[in-house]
Amino acid sequence: MSCSLAPFLGAFLLISETLGKTVTGVFKSEVARERGGQYITKFMFGADSGLLVCRLDNAALAVEQEARLVLYPEMQPDLDTLSCSEKLARAQFTIYLKHDEHNQTIPRQSSPTLWHVLYADRYTCQESATLPSHPDVHFTILTFNPDSAGNPLDHFSSEEVGLHSFYFLLLLAYFVACCIYVQPLFQALKKGGPMHTVLRVLTVALGLQGLSALCNYIHLSRYSRDGVGFPLMGSLAELWDMIAQVSMLYTLLSLCMGWTLSRRKPQSRPLQWEQTPTSTALAVGAVLTQGILLLWEQISEADSEHHSFHAQRSLPGVLLLLLKVLLALVLASILYQIISTERSTLKRDFYLSFTKGCFLWLLCHPALVFMSSVFNEHQKEKVVTIGVILCQSISVVILYQLFLSRSLYWEVSSLSSVSLPLTMSQTNRRGRY
Structure with a gap:
């Protein structure tokens, strides 16, 4: 995963950012x-x-x-x-x-x-x-x-007014949530267990989004005073967000297909993705395609005075939206087959909650871009940017609820050690959680 991202990181840092006002x-x-x-x-x-x-x-x-x-x-x-x-x-x-x-x-x-x-x-x-x-x-x-x-x-133009305050409130929310949940999360990660890898990737993605918000806030704080800001901070904000998007896509694909992130061999169906050349090519291809489109979008808009990661007004931006819709349809087909054949109400509730988290992450961006067409020109970018960040944060919260607490995931995995990609049976030797 990290190797596939490496070619994009160096090139992205060479891209110029907002010229300012x-x-x-x-x-x-x-x-x-x-x-x-x-x-x-x-x-x-x-x-x-x-x-x-x-x-x-x-x-x-x-x-x-x-x-x-x-x-x-x-x-x-x-x-x-x-x-x-x-x-x-x-x-x-x-x-x-x-x-x-x-x-x-x-x-x-x-x-x-x-x-x-x-x-x-x-x-x-x-x-x-x-x-x-x-x-x-x-x-x-x-x-x-x-x-x-x-x-x-x-110095803020009309389409930028309010973003500075939004990032401040977002950072405040991250800080409060960190103070409340950092200790139980650290303990869960330290113990390991059936959801260790999932929690680790979710935490990395959430941390990268927090870094992106911090860089944007620093950039806009300076921008409000001199109309230039810190262009490097703006570029880093988009870079962290890009990596978070790619890592979350990898996580959702892996969990939905039943391919354990720790590369252990799945025990049996229905949530199974054997490491065949076809399945591996599908996962890696989807992640690389998204990474290439994200980088292409930034390069194509590098010379513009202002561009947002969520604006999606270029050809690669449109292709990125289509890719998210296509991936959502693929996941919907797989999850529908699993849910329709599952007799346990508890397991269906787990799969439905997981489906909500997947769809909210993948479809919020295309849906908000479509909905923004009814807003005025100076409101479109703010609606998409703020809406995507909030929806994806809610998606992460939904997935955290499934994999962090001793609730639905634990009950389901304890009932059936063969129907989930990461199960209680894999950690019986490590002790009780």
Whole structure:
């Protein structure tokens, strides 16, 4: 398992993260001419008045080049069909760069709107003009939304508002749960037993999700002050979440198919997955496919100003959703056969609870992406991100209830030592739990 993840870890750390809402760079006349305007940044301003600040290191040169920023509330598809001059004339705002610092107020709007900022100068639409050799103009652009007091000091765009507070509450919940359950969990892991390997993988996955939330919180805390944050922390947050997703998929497949994670030979059916080439290829193939799609999604969106692990707006993101639905159907078919042939009510309750945990983990993401289509654009990402984290946390809790306490799993495994992948009979020699 760890070997299969190794190729992805190094490559992922090379991926750039969010550029933030404080953008620094260089205005380039040749790029502006080639593309009909040099694309600078985008920002979703809220319904209240926002603010865009542009600072230059050489205002005199900017005046000589007739430098300006053009702002579009939405990049309409028909802009690409217009001529260069017509495209620039369609801008909602034009900021002529004549001073060291410019402040542009974005007026109130009926709803949050995504604004795009482009750079243009006197040479942008003059294809026959020779570009002079002159030093580049360095710039810093800051974008703000109103804070709780109504002052334009908030670096968070409308689709990000609330995520910082959510991660704080999530970390607080993790801390409280850790204080309450860390001792019994540690004792269960120390003793070993029929559910030792399952608990270990669940704990690792939950710990990785906690690390992801902590990294996101640190990144957003700094981001709220300077609009840049800690890009490495943002990348690490997505990396930990990726590993948690892959490890949980491996666990669910192994348990559902009856393939013990400790690689012991299953005793008999119905929950049995013999280590045949076919079954091994299915498990490893599913895990590798998910890992490749997760990495591909991050690479495909590495150059965007903002991307979320849960956004799924790219081709690999869509394929990842389809993979989760396909795996859920496979598990549903297997679990249905087991439940329909099981006569014991106690065992059926165990299988049903396990099914709920599996489906909640696998299907919450596709379902929330589908449901988010009814929300406004600035709400979609928050609905999916927060919803997936909460649903997967509930899924882990359900699985913990099955495998940690001396309740359903213990009763079922003690009744039948041949119907579960990890059973009491395997640990009779180790003592009583």
